Amino acid sequence: MKKYKIALAGNPNVGKTCIFNSLTGSNQHVGNWPGVTVERKEGYITISGAEYEIVDLPGIYSFSPNTLDEKISRDFLVEEKPDAVILVVDASNLERNLYILTQALELKKKVILVMNMMDIVRKENIKIDIEGLKKILGIPVIEACASKCEGNEEIKKELARLDEWEIPEFRINYGERVDKAIDILGDFFEKKGITYDKRWFAIKTLEDDKQILALIQGRDDSAELFKEIDLAKKEIEKYVNDLDTFFIEKKYGFVSGVVHECVKKSSNLKLRMDVTEKIDSVLTNRLLGIPLFIAMMYFTFQFVFKLGDPMIGWVETIIGFISSGVATILGKMGVPELIISLATDGIIEGVGSVLTFIPVIALLYLAIGILEDTGYMSRAAFVMDKFMHMLGLHGKSFIPMVVGFGCTVPGVMATRTLESKKDRLITILILPFMSCGAKLPIYALFTAAFFGENAGNVVFAMYVIGIATAVIMARLLKSVFFKNEMSPLIMELPPYRLPLLKNLMWKVWYRCTLFVRKAGTVILLGVTVIWFLGAFPQNVDIEHTYLAQVGKVVAPIFKPAGFGNWESSVALTSGLVAKEIVVGTFGTIYGLSENDSEDEGKVANRLRDSGIFTPLTAFGFMVFSLLYVPCMAAVGAIKKEAGWNWAIFATVYTTTTAWVAAVLIYQVGSLI
Amino acid sequence: MNLLDLKVGQKAIVLKIDGSRDIKQRLITMGFTKGQIVKLEKIAPLGDPIDFLVKDYHISLRKSEASNIIVEEIKTEK
Incomplete structure (x- = not known):
């Protein structure tokens, strides 16, 4: 079968992904670009016996890349030499959109020009001379409206006759x-x-x-x-004043000539712009802009976690059901108890704890998708940029950080909306300090045991300490690792649009599948290891398991922080899998079932009576729990987004920070 | 004068762009070509960045970038 490789390229916000989805339907594959963690979306279509692999490239403004995404597109077009390029442009604004076309043609690419958003062109009564464009450019030009699937058949027709025409002898006249x-x-x-x-x-x-x-x-x-x-x-x-800009100016000059020749705009145009400007006069208003942004973040947070919480319960119930079902079946089959325990307590429950994140992640991506597709995301960056810039971050860092209060995992994944690698990395690295929902049970247990009436204030202090640490670390990381890296803000504020449900669902679906596949593998390994340590040697008290022995080895490290007992160390070590387990471990140690919430008071009492904590060391323990290495799922997410090196770095530096903070609290607190 | 000297709603024509090659090329790519009419649309609540209308697109620049664009004011007839 004959095979073609086709690139799908164009400016950001021109509906490229929409064309991609309607063209390839469900026949898509998401992989990674070699060497980087930006995913590569491919779709396949077969037309009269030939296979076309269509690669959806990140949106670009030019072939001189400034962001990771742009570099990927440029490298694919220049180095991988696709057989043809489907170039999608916003037909309602050719003045800037055609610039990228001049670059593609200069590179001697076979270009099929897709004029998207023709519905707007017609509505705004813009007259485009399509035949004239074809003649001037010497390439196929297709009218399309991706949101209505218009133009698909024409694109396929052009793909089918790809071999029938030659790349035009295109030259921009530079004098x-x-x-x-x-x-x-x-x-x-x-x-x-x-x-x-x-x-x-x-x-x-x-x-x-x-x-x-x-x-x-x-x-x-x-x-x-x-x-x-x-x-x-x-x-x-x-003959030329400024060689740096000469060729760009000339290309724009050519575009302006083409537009002058082929586009006739009527006087009553710009319906869409009017709407956009009206919305913006509220959303980016000098007085209302920031309060509205905060409200927007608050609703996003509520939407994701309030709606997601009960769903997490459902998933937990289903997993519990599967777990006990498997245990019963395996028991009847006469499988040794140890294997059953590995399968249920270890693998199903462990991997299950990752799967419980799915509802939250799906809702989060739905929310982010809506914010992105409507065009609000870039407004959020516009409104917050100055403030975040002072902290060494970017306007868009705000969203992942807010999400991080719920759960670090989706927070890390939400950093994808940041263009510069520097901003992404710093945001990822400070995210573990945003106190996630799973740390709340720890605070609840310890404040109940040691702080009585002040419980609320102490919990609030945890959040403040987390944010303060994040801000300090952001500045520190920037000055250590990214000292000379300037990331200027040159950002388009696209027109507001209604998001397409179909596109939103695609986003949510493939983010979720990616999450299950990648984070799941790391977790599986982790829970199995922890299970082994906790289950052997068999038939002994928890105090004599390998897990406790590890705890005893680790314990001296926490001596300067005042909680150098093996119980704390075991709890913190198990907490690597998930922060909730810290509480569960204390429950197990004090001989109570970890799932029985009525026993929480009893655990708190025993914890207080055991005498291994004073209020001061309890506070230190809480701060340590807040700051130290995030759970395995979060480390998995960091690894996926930033690579092993940064994941290991994040693990080490958060734990070091946590240790220093806990020691400081104990040592300074003891003096007072 | 440069783009920072404009008031909200004011228009100007781009004369030239200063700065490093990198920033020059990026700004021109985004449509700040010589002779282009630019309108200052709005300023962010905290005073930075600033949103400009160029070639029917909204482009936001930080002040540090916008000051590179040298312009000449267009006097409105009104």
């Missing part, structure tokens, strides 16, 4: 003498064995394109090449 200099340089590169299109390559060197220059740098004859580039630059600079 006779400049063109001549480009051609001389291009011919030189060709002689030197450069395999890219020679004219494109020459222009890129003249623009000082970073990736192209790096490529030349890596060659043995780089000195010779650079000399030739300098010669050409000197020649061109005789």
